[in-house]
Amino acid sequence: MTKADVRATVNGYSQASNDDAFERMFERDKVTLRELGIPLVTLTDDAHGDDIGYRIDLDGYDLPRVDLSPAEIGVLSVAAQVWDGAHLDLPARRALTKLRAVSPAASGELSGHVLRIPPPSATFDPLLSAIASRAVVTFGYRGATSSAPAQRRVEPWQLVVRDGAWYVLGHDLVRDAERMFRLTRITGAVKVGARGGATHPRVTGTGGGLGATSRASGSIGRTVGDDGAADVARVAVRPERAGEVRLRALAATPGEAAWSGWDVLELAVGNADDLAGLLAGHTDAVVVLEPPHLREAVVTRLRAAAGLATVGTATTGTETDPVSEPATDPATGDIQSSAPTTGEAGRG
Amino acid sequence: MAESTSERLARLLAMVAYLADRDDVPVAELAAHFGVPQAQIMRDVDTLWVSGTPGYQPDDLLDFSADSYDAQRITLTNARGMDRPLRLGPGEAVALIVALRALANLPGMGADPAVASALAKLTAAAGDAAEAAEAVALETADPALDAHVSRVLGTARAALAEGERVHLRYTSASDATTERDVDPLELLSDGEAWFLRGWCLLSDAVRHFRLDRVAAITRTGQDAVPHEVASTSGRVRPEQTLLQARLELTPRSRWVAERFGGEILAERDGAILVALDVADEAWLARLVLDLGPDVLGLEPRGLAESIAARAAAALAAYEEVG
Numbered sequence: 001m002t003k004a005d006v007r008a009t010v011n012g013y014s015q016a017s018n019d020d021a022f023e024r025m026f027e028r029d030k031v032t033l034r035e036l037g038i039p040l041v042t043l044t045d046d047a048h049g050d051d052i053g054y055r056i057d058l059d060g061y062d063l064p065r066v067d068l069s070p071a072e073i074g075v076l077s078v079a080a081q082v083w084d085g086a087h088l089d090l091p092a093r094r095a096l097t098k099l100r101a102v103s104p105a106a107s108g109e110l111s112g113h114v115l116r117i118p119p120p121s122a123t124f125d126p127l128l129s130a131i132a133s134r135a136v137v138t139f140g141y142r143g144a145t146s147s148a149p150a151q152r153r154v155e156p157w158q159l160v161v162r163d164g165a166w167y168v169l170g171h172d173l174v175r176d177a178e179r180m181f182r183l184t185r186i187t188g189a190v191k192v193g194a195r196g197g198a199t200h201p202r203v204t205g206t207g208g209g210l211g212a213t214s215r216a217s218g219s220i221g222r223t224v225g226d227d228g229a230a231d232v233a234r235v236a237v238r239p240e241r242a243g244e245v246r247l248r249a250l251a252a253t254p255g256e257a258a259w260s261g262w263d264v265l266e267l268a269v270g271n272a273d274d275l276a277g278l279l280a281g282h283t284d285a286v287v288v289l290e291p292p293h294l295r296e297a298v299v300t301r302l303r304a305a306a307g308l309a310t311v312g313t314a315t316t317g318t319e320t321d322p323v324s325e326p327a328t329d330p331a332t333g334d335i336q337s338s339a340p341t342t343g344e345a346g347r348g
Numbered sequence: 349m350a351e352s353t354s355e356r357l358a359r360l361l362a363m364v365a366y367l368a369d370r371d372d373v374p375v376a377e378l379a380a381h382f383g384v385p386q387a388q389i390m391r392d393v394d395t396l397w398v399s400g401t402p403g404y405q406p407d408d409l410l411d412f413s414a415d416s417y418d419a420q421r422i423t424l425t426n427a428r429g430m431d432r433p434l435r436l437g438p439g440e441a442v443a444l445i446v447a448l449r450a451l452a453n454l455p456g457m458g459a460d461p462a463v464a465s466a467l468a469k470l471t472a473a474a475g476d477a478a479e480a481a482e483a484v485a486l487e488t489a490d491p492a493l494d495a496h497v498s499r500v501l502g503t504a505r506a507a508l509a510e511g512e513r514v515h516l517r518y519t520s521a522s523d524a525t526t527e528r529d530v531d532p533l534e535l536l537s538d539g540e541a542w543f544l545r546g547w548c549l550l551s552d553a554v555r556h557f558r559l560d561r562v563a564a565i566t567r568t569g570q571d572a573v574p575h576e577v578a579s580t581s582g583r584v585r586p587e588q589t590l591l592q593a594r595l596e597l598t599p600r601s602r603w604v605a606e607r608f609g610g611e612i613l614a615e616r617d618g619a620i621l622v623a624l625d626v627a628d629e630a631w632l633a634r635l636v637l638d639l640g641p642d643v644l645g646l647e648p649r650g651l652a653e654s655i656a657a658r659a660a661a662a663l664a665a666y667e668e669v670g
Contacts (some may be wrong), residue, residue, distance in 0.1 A: 035354045036361075037437025063433040066473040069463035075451065076470065077383070082447035082539075092443035094358040097382065099473070101362035101433045105381055109462065112508045112532075114580065117450045117539030128442065131483040144602040147615075157475060160485045161450075164540060164607055169485075186607055243519030243563050246449035248492040276402035277638030284662040299666060301640030302659045308636070308646050346624050 001050040034095065063098060070107035073100065078110045120166040121183045124159065126190040127168050131156050133195040136173065140187035149187045154179070155198035171200040233269050234289040236262040241285035245278065264289070272297060280305070282313030359384070360392055360399075361434055364410065368431035369426040372413075375420045384418075393422055400428050441477035445470060446484050455489040455560065458500035487540065493560050497542060500559045501535070503567060504544050508532040513572045514546075517564040518557055522630030525563065526550065530579050531572035547575040589625040592657055593632055596621050596645035604639070619644055633658070 007013045007022055016022035033040050038309040039060035043053035068076070080096035123139070130137045135155055141147040156170040165182055172179040236259045237245060246252070248267055255262035269275055269291070276297035279286050283302070288295040359382055364570045366381070367373060377538040400409035411426035424431075436444070448470060452463045471478045489497070507514045514532060519525045528550035535594040536543045541558050548555040555576050594613070597604060597620050605612050610624040633655050636643050643659060 011402075011404060015473050032354050032357065035437065035439070036358055037435050037440060053420050058432075061432060061434060063435045064475060068466065068469060069462070072466035072469065075460075075462050075466045076444065076448065079448040079451045080444060080448060081626045083443065088443040088446070090352060090355060091437070091440040092447050094355055094442035095440035097355070097358045097362045098434055098436060098440070099470070100381055101365035105377070108503075108509065111534045112580075113505075113537075115451055115454070115537045115539070117447075117537075125439070128480055128483060135634065144601040154391040158483050158485050161487050161539070162604075163487075164538070165603065182603075182606075240525070241523060243523065243525045244561050247496055247560065247563060270490070270492060277640075280637040280659075280662075283637065283658040284665045285523060287662075287665050295666075297664065301637055302662050302666075304641040304643065305637050306656050306663060307653040307660035308643065308659075341401050344458075 001055070004051065004055055006054065037093075037098075050285075063102065066099065066102060068099060068103040070104050071109050073103040074106035074108065074110050077106050078113050078115055081116050082115050083119050087122050088119060088124070102318050118164045119162075120159065120164070121186070123183050123186050123190045124166065126192050127183075130190070130192045131158065133192075134198040135195055136193040136195070136197040137170075137191070138191040139181075141181055142185050142187055144185070149345050152181065155200050155203040156180065171198075231269055233267045233275065233291060233294050235265050235267060235279065236287045236289055237265055238262055238285045242282045243288055245282060259289075269294065276301060280318060353578045356392075358434070360396055361430065363389075363392060364396065364427055365422065365431045365433040368427045371423050372416055372421045373423070376423060378422060389422075393417065398649060402587070407523070436474045436477055438477040438480060441470075441474035442481045442484075445474065445478055446483040449481075449484075451488050453488050453536055454539070455494050455542060456501035458489060459496065459498060490560075495558050498563045499541055500565050503565045504532060504535060504559065507567050507572075508535060513568045513570045513571050513656050515566045515568050516557060516562055519561045519563055519632060521628060523562075523635055529568065530555070530557070531575065533575075536581070545581060547572075547577065588627050589627050590628065591648065591651075593651070594628050594645075594647040595622060595624060595636075595643060597639070598642045598644065601639060601642040604635070 001009075003026060006026065007016070013025060013318075018024055030040060039057040041055050041057045041206075043055060045053070076096055076099060080092045083092055112180060127137060129135075134155075136153060138151060139151050141152045142149040153173040154168070154170040155173065156168050158169045159169045160169050160180065165184070167180045167182050169180050171177070232250065235245070235324045236255055236270075241259065245267070246263075246265065247263040250268060251266040253264050255264045267275065272294055278292055279288060279348070280301035286298075288298050363378065363382065366378075373388050375389050378389045385427050386390075396410050397412055398409065402408070407426075408428065409426070410424070410428050410430065413425055415421035416423040445467070448467050449464070451457055451468055452460075457463055463574070467550055471481075474481075504514065506512075512532075514530050515527065516530055517525060517527050523574055528548055530544065530546040530548050532544055532546045536545055536556070541560055544557045544559060544562070545554065545644070546557070547553070554575075562624070595604065595610075599615075599620055602612075602620060604610060604624070605620070605622045610622040612620055613623050614621040624632075629651060632651065636646060637659065646655070
């Protein structure tokens with residue numbers, strides 16, 4: 001059908017009082033159809049003369065055959081609520097509706113379950129399409145330690161969630177290095193360059209090159225201390241204490257000698273930073289025996305906290321050391337030490 | 349919430365496809381299946397009844413059985429070729445696949461066969477559109493706790509489904525372990541941890557229990573009793589404030605404000621001052637100890653002093669024995 005055919009024969013368009021109004025309605029409806037995944041194709045051929053013909057491509061219309069069980073459609077119903085109110089919410093619910101068209105009633109296995117994960121900001125969409133088309137993106141970015149936004153040019157590889165925050169991982173073309181950028185720190189719009197403009201080999205997958213989070217930096221760094229030697233930690237735990245730590249124990253034995261009366265637990269270290277935070281949080285209920293780097297990380301935290309008795313939140317008064325441009329870039333997740341330096345620990 | 353055009357249109361088309369395979373479907377069943385009120389289903393059918401293809405002569409329109417309609421049941425008698433299920437658009441596929449993967453990555457969910465098979469089928473049904481979702485990497489469950497949380501979740505889920513009271517041994521953020529009976533209301537997750545929201549008979553109030561702090565859960569065999577609270581809260585964490593803390597932090601700890609909804613009050617070289625609403629002192633103490641040297645100062649003073657005293661006691665334990 002040509003645009004004129006549509007205007008003449010499809011219900012609703014006769015309400016358009018003039019050409020402009022019709023054009024607006026027509027454009028709006030095309031957008032809606034494409035949002036819905038309806039493959040609207042344009043044709044120019046003899047049959048349509050000089051006009052463009054519009055047709056729904058039925059070959060690309062159908063949902064492939066899918067047989068979802070009641071339990072599976074139940075699982076999808078819970079998943080579709082995840083983005084509550086965010087920009088991914090509507091497309092997720094539309095996808096569920098389409099699948100319901102060919103599915104039996106959901107079973108109640110997951111009824112009573114509510115899952116809400118922190119949604120990415122709207123910059124998710126252009127970044128995802130840039131990754132798919134291997135394009136370079138440009139955006140303003142305000143790092144954690146920088147006072148003003150700076151322009152970044154990045155070849156994006158992957159969108160990553162860590163500790164409830166969204167990041168884009170990619171190759172920073174200005175710094176010529178792999179970097180993570182927190183989506184909420186991107187300022188303004190993301191400009192997507194030409195398809196195929198990215199040239200650096202991708203690093204993807206959450207294993208290998210991309211280590212666990214360095215939470216203290218609020219970003220993602222490589223796991224430090226993963227020299228392979230200390231995957232298991234030994235900690236002494238006071239009786240009846242540190243229940244949360246006990247749940248993680250690979251093994252527990254009664255303490256001996258100096259640790260008589262305590263329990264000695266073996267723990268998988270995983271992310272040493274996270275584990276140090278958990279253990280420090282249990283204060284005198286837990287003492288780290290080994291490895292030394294974990295022990296040091298916990299003691300460093302305890303020393304800093306012990307110093308809090310003597311300082312207030314002095315926003316006026318003595319100047320603290322500026323941390324304006326550290327050697328590594330904590331904002332974007334360069335290599336971070338898991339044990340903060342003593343220089344920082346001594347401040348107050 | 350007002351419904352968008354695309355959402356309604358997707359449902360209208362989906363209903364036609366659904367009804368094409370079934371006769372005499374009760375309106376209540378359609379409403380439950382598509383997650384909308386029955387009155388909306390009736391409006392949808394009314395809209396579909398006058399929809400069709402250009403020409404709009406009686407034979408061009410979708411048609412339904414009027415007898416069924418009067419009995420609150422729906423039978424489609426002429427689909428006009430509009431009963432083909434519509435494929436997923438790229439944005440739709442990504443939004444649902446990423447959501448489902450987030451669900452699959454939660455502690456205790458990885459082994460759920462329905463989650464794994466739903467993901468496989470959804471990915472296949474999405475076709476090319478599924479590829480873009482591969483560029484999204486989500487957090488995976490902490491392996492140190494996955495098996496434990498999986499067991500706790502399994503018991504909590506069964507008790508919730510059957511309306512049964514559970515008995516918990518629970519360790520709070522302040523490391524106090526207590527025994528209590530709870531009537532489960534719902535299971536909530538923020539994408540990282542699971543929470544059991546329930547009526548706690550020990551505190552005689554609604555409480556949220558983090559499943560990775562539940563040391564043991566048992567079913568009591570007693571029925572849960574109704575309580576004067578909403579069965580679903582729709583939000584994962586309770587919204588309550590006990591105190592407002594002020595934290596002076598290194599700039600690299602800006603994430604604390606971003607993640608926990610804090611307000612940055614002041615900012616200068618080397619320090620940011622963050623105001624944070626806190627529901628639980630023990631939670632704040634854990635945060636401060638976790639951040640360690642990145643906390644430069646803390647108010648209220650009393651809280652800072654008690655955390656400092658506990659940290660000093662811990663350091664003494666290291667010196668004494670270690």
